[in-house]
Amino acid sequence: MRKPEAVSRSRTGPRLRAAPHAIDTKPKLLFVTPIVTFLAAGLTKLVPLDWDIGWKGVFLLVGFAVVGTCLQCIPRRSVLWRAEPGSAQVALKQTITTMRVLVSIVMVLVPVTILATNDKVLSALPRSVEEYLGRLNAETFAGGVVSVAVETERKRNILLFVPVDKRHEEPALLKFQPTTAPQILVSGGTEGAGGSRPGIGGVAGELYILQTTKVVDNLVKGAVMPAFHQFATLALVLSGIFIFVIFIMEILGDLLLSMQPKRLKPS
């Protein structure tokens, strides 16, 4: 046997009476996200906080603020639909709600990521990688190993990377770049810093020492960040498209339902 309160909830009457003070079709609170995004875009440039996200980042934040405002400006007419369980309106209502939530998540996540990719964080990344490499135990890394023995009198033939900040050692990457014409090295000669001997494996070229911090810095600023900005813009474009879809669903769905007097009263 059902509980008395469950029976009363299943009836239409109480629901209708409860509706006028319960439903808000334009909740002001949800405007917080675009407003905060817009403020964040302005603050990164106006306040000297050393929080530079670049002009692309600022434009993207403004874009997300505008698109987010558009999303919140769409009247939430679907909340007024008094849909029967299992009906098409319920499915549509759920779809609209799900899409609103998903787009809202994107509206928060991507701007936060943009703010996180500021100059301060990006400049800390190469140093972190360097520290990690410094702590790394090369023997247990299971990479390749080359035994090197440099005699004191030949040091002038080896390209050494000298850290600017007076540290004694700095991790570096080695890159072998083959040359088109084989180089001939005379024992004790001065041709080509770090040059490998021809005949060994059939290749000749230069062995370059690349500063890890610079490699990571270049990689982040030259490849990762442009790619991130592209995907953030794509997220912005797709969010805009889906907000347009939500608009169509709200307005058109409401118009289709308007012929049936089954709506709750707005607050």
Added chain:
Amino acid sequence: MLPLLQSLTIVGMIGATYFVYQTFGPRQLSFTFTKREKKEWDQLVRGRLGSWLTVNSIFATITSFATVYVFFIGNTQQFGWWIVFPVLTIWGGGFITNYFTRILVSRRHIAKRLASGDQSKAVLLTLVLDGTNASIRSAAIVRVVALTNILAILWLEFSAFADVSSKLIISESIWWGAIFLYGCAFAVLYFTLRFGLRGFLFADLFHGPIIVIGIVTLLIGTLVFLVGSPSDGGHEDRLVELFGRILTEMNAPKAPAPTSPLLSGVLFAISCLFLNSFLVLITQPHWFRVWMFGEKETTLQVTSLSVTAVVWSALILIGALASIVLSAKDVPAACKAANLDSVQVVVCYLQQVTIAYPLLAVAFWVAGTGALFSTADAQIYSFFSIQRFDLREGKIAHAEFKELRPAFYAAIAAALFAGCYALVRFLKVDFDQLVFVLLPSGLNIVPALILAVRGIRQEPVLLWISIVPYAVCAFLGLLHTDAAPVFAVAAPLMPLTVSAVALVYRPKEVAHAKA
């Protein structure tokens, strides 16, 4: 990176379209509207929404991916100023469409059918039917022509889409193209059959603005790309220089040898004049709109086509800018060849501009996917309405959704389209020639419509006289000969000549009665 961006955009657009279809609710029992639904619909479209739906539907349905979007961007450098003809003729065609539609709708038997609320009466074939055996035979021929035309348009759409996307995303191989075609055709056909058959008009409400936004972004992006590219002068000088170069490009069309630019342009203009004058009138979506929106279809026809003309002009401008982009020094030699077809021009142009602005590919695919869907869904709905029309009963038979089997039909159709694509690419048939030959095939309906407008008995022979020479010219137009462009343009002349005959034709019994 760029392939991923493009793939995500296409998938995102397909997903968005799916949600728009969802607005119209779950599948009903039948893909046709009941009389009660029509009554509700009439209430719904009485206001501004009806006007929006009408304008968007007219614009989005005729702005297709293959025959408009890719065609204009890819062919502006070939035709120069002649490319403006389709814009002028499509706008002028609005008046012709209105003239013929109003006469046909004023015929008592047609007006009665359209007012009945029965969707079957909005099928193109009913215009030809007048109860006689001759009219049934004519309607049978019209049905074959209309279905062939719809299939041709669908195939062109999917082929162009697969061609451009596979070349940009993966490789130029025929097999990748066929695989892409199968994927996109299956997705569009399945989604439309499964969810959107009754909701294609609502989808146009989404696709219309999306196409406009995509095209405007592409235009501005290309301008910025060209203004920002290295030059001797400042930015102000650059804009003036760019304007001068657009004029130079338009003044000097680059028709592929051996055709002279003048001959090629004149033939193109003649073809456009015939095709665009009747393009809207002979399509099934037009007659559905007449049934659904009533007078709005004729009163808003010219407005809608004016919007269409403006957007097509923007595409022409992009085409002119594309030819400037491809004339730069650092462009690969393969992209500078004189005999590039429109698809290759579009691919080369996008490859160049996306080096500096990868997001222009997003704008291109947003508008492109919108154009593909908006045309395809309307054509698919038209296909089933015409194919399932019972000529004896005069109504759509077997309109139940349970008989549609979306996955099965979509898989079969996509496989056939992919096979045809592989064959055409293998035979190296020119894509632009295919557009010239296949798109106007619907004009073979015009003689029957003229007889219906005049209110005289249908003559199936007139249709055969139109179709047979059209088919011969079309076949000759696809061969690799010097005269092929002439034949391709001569093909639409055949139905137009027969239509002119139909205008003055007098059936025997009329002469007998007069005597």
